[in-house]
Amino acid sequence: MVGEFDKKDKKESKKMAIAMISLVLLLFAALALMLPELTEMMDLHFSPGLGLKDAAVISFFVTIVLLILFAVASGDGLLGELQFILGSFFLFFVIIWLSLAWIF
Numbered sequence: 001m002v003g004e005f006d007k008k009d010k011k012e013s014k015k016m017a018i019a020m021i022s023l024v025l026l027l028f029a030a031l032a033l034m035l036p037e038l039t040e041m042m043d044l045h046f047s048p049g050l051g052l053k054d055a056a057v058i059s060f061f062v063t064i065v066l067l068i069l070f071a072v073a074s075g076d077g078l079l080g081e082l083q084f085i086l087g088s089f090f091l092f093f094v095i096i097w098l099s100l101a102w103i104f
Contacts, residue, residue, distance in 0.1 A: 050104040052097075059097035063089060 042052075050058075067085050 045102070050101055052101050055100035055104070056097050059093055059100055062096055063092045066092065 067089055070088075071085055
C-alpha cells in the first residue's frame with residue numbers, strides 16, 4: 001500500500017516538475033522575443049533626461065554610501081550584515097538607478 005502511494009506521488013511530482021520547467025522555459029523564450037521591443041521602449045522613456053549611464057554611476061555611489069550607513073547603524077558592523085547587504089545592494093541600485101534616469 002505504501003508503495004502504491006509512493007509511486008503515485010513520484011508520478012505526480014514528475015508531472016509537476018516537467019510542467020514547471022516548461023513554464024520557465026516558455027517565460028524565458030517570451031522574454032527573449034520581447035527583448036528588442038523592451039530595449040526600444042526603455043530607450044524612448046529613459047534617455048531624454050539624465051541617461052542610463054550617468055544615472056548608473058550616481059546610483060552606484062549613492063547605494064554604497066547608503067548601505068555602509070545602514071550596516072554601521074545596525075550595530076553588527078559590515079561583516080555581521082554582509083548577507084543582507086549583498087542582496088539589498090542590487091535592489092537599491094536598480095531602484096535608485098531607474099528612478100534617477102526616469103525623473104531627472
